[in-house]
Amino acid sequence: MIRVGIAGASGLAGGELLRLVSQHPDLELTFVGGSSNVGRRPAELHPGLRLPFGGLTIQPVTDEVADRCDVVLLATPAPVSASLAGLLADKVAAVVDLSGAFRIHDPELHARWYPRVARDTVLTDRFVYGVPELVADRMADALLISLPGCFATAITLGLAPLVDAGLRLDTVVVDGKTGSSGGGLQLRTADLHPLRDGAIAPYAPAGHRHAAEVRDFFAQRKSEAIGRLAMSAYGVSHVRGLLASSYVFTDQEISPQELHRTYVRYYKDQPFVRVRRHTETLIPVPDPQAVLGSNYCDVTPLLDDDGSRIVVLAALDNLVKGAAGQAIQAVNLRFGLPQTTGLTMQPVMPA
Amino acid sequence: MIRVGIAGASGLAGGELLRLVSQHPDLELTFVGGSSNVGRRPAELHPGLRLPFGGLTIQPVTDEVADRCDVVLLATPAPVSASLAGLLADKVAAVVDLSGAFRIHDPELHARWYPRVARDTVLTDRFVYGVPELVADRMADALLISLPGCFATAITLGLAPLVDAGLRLDTVVVDGKTGSSGGGLQLRTADLHPLRDGAIAPYAPAGHRHAAEVRDFFAQRKSEAIGRLAMSAYGVSHVRGLLASSYVFTDQEISPQELHRTYVRYYKDQPFVRVRRHTETLIPVPDPQAVLGSNYCDVTPLLDDDGSRIVVLAALDNLVKGAAGQAIQAVNLRFGLPQTTGLTMQPVMPA
Amino acid sequence: MIRVGIAGASGLAGGELLRLVSQHPDLELTFVGGSSNVGRRPAELHPGLRLPFGGLTIQPVTDEVADRCDVVLLATPAPVSASLAGLLADKVAAVVDLSGAFRIHDPELHARWYPRVARDTVLTDRFVYGVPELVADRMADALLISLPGCFATAITLGLAPLVDAGLRLDTVVVDGKTGSSGGGLQLRTADLHPLRDGAIAPYAPAGHRHAAEVRDFFAQRKSEAIGRLAMSAYGVSHVRGLLASSYVFTDQEISPQELHRTYVRYYKDQPFVRVRRHTETLIPVPDPQAVLGSNYCDVTPLLDDDGSRIVVLAALDNLVKGAAGQAIQAVNLRFGLPQTTGLTMQPVMPA
Amino acid sequence: MIRVGIAGASGLAGGELLRLVSQHPDLELTFVGGSSNVGRRPAELHPGLRLPFGGLTIQPVTDEVADRCDVVLLATPAPVSASLAGLLADKVAAVVDLSGAFRIHDPELHARWYPRVARDTVLTDRFVYGVPELVADRMADALLISLPGCFATAITLGLAPLVDAGLRLDTVVVDGKTGSSGGGLQLRTADLHPLRDGAIAPYAPAGHRHAAEVRDFFAQRKSEAIGRLAMSAYGVSHVRGLLASSYVFTDQEISPQELHRTYVRYYKDQPFVRVRRHTETLIPVPDPQAVLGSNYCDVTPLLDDDGSRIVVLAALDNLVKGAAGQAIQAVNLRFGLPQTTGLTMQPVMPA
Missing domain, CATH: 3.40.50.720 (NAD(P)-binding Rossmann-like Domain)
Structure with missing residues (x-):
């Protein structure tokens, strides 16, 4: 033990x-x-x-x-x-x-x-920083591990296949939406139920520190991979789960099929990343309710009609894959256990 | 297998x-x-x-x-x-x-x-009917098992310690509150999100069929144990979990300490029933959010100030202990497995 | 002015x-x-x-x-x-x-x-106490007016037609369900959105002070009208609006038709009390979402199948008819204005 | 009449x-x-x-x-x-x-x-198309009026001050978030409360038809004002109200003060547009809960730290300013009534 x-x-x-x-x-x-x-x-x-x-x-x-x-x-x-x-x-x-x-x-x-x-x-x-999927080898003998923020995890998992495929991402606009559990349990009037429920709270509309992590991480992984990255974040009216939308503008062309295949291939051996088609089930996905309580990150890459924009959606449970679950995953890797040990719980949905 | x-x-x-x-x-x-x-x-x-x-x-x-x-x-x-x-x-x-x-x-x-x-x-x-906690022995060799309704499970677990302690329950008024998942996924206008969210929907205000189960069950277990039992049920504005409040009027006296002890003793060997004090944690319990996704039923017995009324609160996840979890529990009992096999998941809270 | x-x-x-x-x-x-x-x-x-x-x-x-x-x-x-x-x-x-x-x-x-x-x-x-509907004449020249609590308003409007019809209410069990705005904006951990959302919080399971108001009021209005009155209150997972369910046991018989007619007659000249049939619209009523933002109190009296129990449901917006709206109504009466002046806003639904 | x-x-x-x-x-x-x-x-x-x-x-x-x-x-x-x-x-x-x-x-x-x-x-x-604030004169004698979509109203009111100030908006990325009432009352499984509540539903992640309206409108108003405009839309977990975030990239420089002043001046005579500072009240604004039930559109322009991006947030009640309220406003203009007639109701908050 x-x-x-x-x-x-x-x-x-x-x-x-x-x-x-x-x-x-x-x-x-x-x-x-x-x-x-x-x-x-x-x-x-x-x-x-x-x-x-x-x-x-x-x-x-x-x-x-x-x-x-x-x-x-x-x-x-x-x-x-x-x-x-x-x-x-x-x-x-x-x-x-x-x-x-x-x-x-x-x-x-x-x-x-x-x-x-x-x-x-x-x-x-x-400190070794990064989502386990991307830095697993470095975690195996790391004495000090720093885990990404919840949004940073989603954004990084969403962008990595593009970056590692060699695309140059000129401009990335990230719009993050999270439930109230993202704010913890500090006593703030604005977080009391009457004021927080029903809200679309623009709590970080013009910049969010998780974007800085992402920029810093990719800059080290592959310099110049990302030009400009701007982020805004909102609290919406549920408790658990987040969705990060990355709107990517690039000069390089890619077809929808190629885009999807790139992601499937990239994550084919990763038990916690599910590359999903937008319409594969009876609600549009990814939706954080479909990962609730689990360590999954659901990722869906899409292309605008005219091919001018890549939209990458990534959903996760901010308290699991965005925090505690990812920590256990890191511990598993650090101590040589199978990555999924103790993390096999399926999403609790609907909830 | x-x-x-x-x-x-x-x-x-x-x-x-x-x-x-x-x-x-x-x-x-x-x-x-x-x-x-x-x-x-x-x-x-x-x-x-x-x-x-x-x-x-x-x-x-x-x-x-x-x-x-x-x-x-x-x-x-x-x-x-x-x-x-x-x-x-x-x-x-x-x-x-x-x-x-x-x-x-x-x-x-x-x-x-x-x-x-x-x-x-x-x-x-x-058919063997009943919550596994009360009819476990009969389930061991039952070919046909009928599981109680979600509310019936909560009410039965709430009242059994009183009935089996020999109290005569003259009048029991049950007020049940459940989330929208209790209604399933049938297409009804009233269950669309805009009309169902924010509701306190009195969908069964003057009688509910789960009360009939409970009456029938206790009548067979101990005739005359319950005089009158009237139930009303409401849909409230969350998705998963229910609370059944049983307001019990009896001529027999019992102190708050004795009441609590009766429940603790009754369920001391039952892994899925948690007898809880109302103030033992940072929210008032039982609250269905504290059992979400798990097979627990949380039960709290209370006494009015003047001792004139027993209030029994029972909370459970209607899809787990009120349905699928209880089914797996029955399968475990039927096939001689430990009751908790595959059901050890802890509640996902907050969600 | x-x-x-x-x-x-x-x-x-x-x-x-x-x-x-x-x-x-x-x-x-x-x-x-x-x-x-x-x-x-x-x-x-x-x-x-x-x-x-x-x-x-x-x-x-x-x-x-x-x-x-x-x-x-x-x-x-x-x-x-x-x-x-x-x-x-x-x-x-x-x-x-x-x-x-x-x-x-x-x-x-x-x-x-x-x-x-x-x-x-x-x-x-x-101090003149009471819901304006029942003590309008006394408010006309009152220098000091004390308005009922939000639940007390609903319960009183729900029970008054029975009491004033001369029924003796032997036992009344009140189950009150309210949104989070009922708790105000005090900084309490249990009222933060992550813990309050999705809750069925039994915050006053064995007694609530609004019941004391109701007992006191009816005792003065008609001694012995109500025998025992026991109340429990719960916070449910929306923000605004409450429903008070009064479960009434009486030895006197009344038919469903007579019951409904009694209420209709009683409130026929009251602009803010709407006596509603349970199935008169596409959601079951009364439901507080159908009075949101307005000064209405919706009341529905029902009878159990076997006639053994009267169920009175009363829904109102706790911040309007349960507080500020009722205050303005009292001011209107006190200063000789039509009761509805400034209070004609219709419910905002869905919200 | x-x-x-x-x-x-x-x-x-x-x-x-x-x-x-x-x-x-x-x-x-x-x-x-x-x-x-x-x-x-x-x-x-x-x-x-x-x-x-x-x-x-x-x-x-x-x-x-x-x-x-x-x-x-x-x-x-x-x-x-x-x-x-x-x-x-x-x-x-x-x-x-x-x-x-x-x-x-x-x-x-x-x-x-x-x-x-x-x-x-x-x-x-x-047909005269447009939000009344921008085409009021044309509505005065219009026989046929076509009102913008709910998102289009918010986006247009958000961008008009920039366009009319002569800025060239090279790229605009719009992220729209709306409650479930935006989807109406059609019977769809995905819109039932259990599946819709708690969702962040990416229902139009790579293109939304309201963006086409906006493009078409501004193209007629001022050709070449907007280069590329890409939109995505999401259903979040409340019922009423939307927020449109427009992320604007332009080569022209503007200071935060100038930006704010531009908006204040632009809308100073418009009773239904409230230009708000992000931190002017106890929750971050604009937030659709602060306009619920009213005909207001709250607008807040912001600048990223490094001045590289303009973020325009616009919140409105999709059923009022985004639909029925705007229709009444158009009728008022058409029939020569003061624009605010019958539309003076204040937001119902919290709800």
């Missing part, structure tokens, strides 16, 4: 980690940490999870945690992750950070989007 | 059976049946379940199905179930019916609530 | 008062008060209401307010209302309180449900 | 027309037409509108209708509108069509997007 600690166990991603660890055959929960709710049992904070969790209660994270864990999952705010990563690096076999603290390697971009997150440059350089 | 056939695979309960069978280590899907959508693959009808299902397509149900299945699960409308049960009885090791065709043994009550469902009396008498 | 002041203008009821006053031909807003948000314009707090409101900003309520107002509407928490009513009584032509401070005349009941709301006994006795 | 007939009174836009006509001081409903539901009263079909409507029942539309009406509003499907317009043209003072039958003047574009809507070319040329 791999001994797992969770920091930030009170939040939504923390709760989802608890759910997935409890369903995983090879993981054993040995620590639950947090700065609030110290002394409380996880079940008090996560109404669905009425599990004993070995009697564990939430405790502050100290370096002694390393004695009890093989891996620590950080579902903490970025500034907290920045400091915990320093505390635990090299003391456990792996630190997996779900926050934005170590995602952007470019210092300027990082400072622009995470002005309050100071971090150690040497440490930062050691 | 136990070979499983599903009739009625196009509907919501059918889809949920597909999900659960695909996640079950000891079940093998060998047949998917239906009268509509013949020839289509299940994945076309269930957007979340993009699984090959062994290449099976939907086929009409004939008695040849018996050759391929050890158990057939009927997720069909009651009139269809009534005829399929006759077709398959004694040809497979077990028929499990999720419809209302064989739930009510009292002929008058049956005729009142299922006027269009003719059925064979001898066959009817052979 | 009648000069109107609003205290508690930041909250949901305050916002709704602003909406209705701005649409009223004979009312002029002369003061907006509150203890928080002092100095801010109402439009900053109410995203829909981008109106100048005569340049008014939120100011603390002092007795000088009386110089500027003919009537002050208190949309403040009960303890604040208790003190403001004392401050303003007899200084303005009318004080209309929307809180629970002065609803219950019975001191013991008041202390039980509002333990933290001390109030002046003499002042309390001067 | 202006005598108004409504064709297509059973649908959602028809219901909204009924609501608005009933609240309008100068309009008198003299005819309600439809091909389905003949003989039924409007109140049976519109649960919120329990109004007598002068005893009118739904009747087939014939040319005799012209005798009873000064204006006929067509809330009918495009093929029906195409034929009714021919029937009624020049027989009534005005025909106002809410469908897409006569929106696109370019024959090729029309054939591409409305292949099944044959129409008379001469008649088509006589």
